Amino acid sequence: MDTGPLISFLAVDLxxxxxxxxxxxxxxxxxxRGRSVPRAVAALVAGYALHTALAVAGLAVLVASSPALLTALTVAGAAYLVWLGWSVLRRPAVPVEQEEATAGPGFWRGAAISGLNPKGLLLYLSVLPQFLVTQGDHAPVAAxxxxxxxxxxxxxxxxYLAVGTLARRLLSARPRAARxxxxxxxxxxLGIGALLLAQHAL
Known part of the structure; x- marks a missing residue:
């Protein structure tokens, strides 16, 4: 695969x-909360690994060609965002004592967050296909x-490793800033999820 599309995709992706x-x-x-940042990042990456596997299998193209299915997935992701946003507002993360932070972040919850993230759906269904080269002597689309x-x-x-590490260093001793x-x-x-739901309700 040519480096041009790779660099362009990476710039947009970042x-x-x-x-x-x-x-x-x-x-x-x-x-x-003093939990394992690498574990939290691995959970999020696992959700995107599922997206990648489905895209390689050709399901992303199938979903993109079905407006009803794409809308259903987007609405589900938006509803999940609203629920997550409301949960965070009700119980914002605050620093805890090290001995209290024994449980790691829920792995499957993290995978669900990235797996249902509307931003992820947008990337795999709308952005990524634009950087695939389908003409000429190039690698297969799946590859x-x-x-x-x-x-x-x-x-x-x-x-996300950088974000989590900075949060630990800068916010762990500042409860007000963390909240x-x-x-x-x-x-x-909450706002993004509500906006997406409103757009699909119109």
């Missing part, structure tokens, strides 16, 4: 990954999809 959302809230909460999906997972791992950051994330998730 912009999307760096926009705060549900993934950020999950790793920030892990960092603030290209796997490479681009792998790049996305690597970008997520790098960015403010997590409440802002919760409000953003």
């Amino acid at each position: 912009l999307l990954v760096c926009v705060p959302g549900a993934d950020w809230a999950f790793v920030i909460a892990a960092g603030v 290209q999809t796997a490479v681009l999906g792998g790049l996305h997972m690597a970008a997520c791992a790098a960015v 403010a950051v997590t409440r802002t994330s919760g409000a953003a998730m």
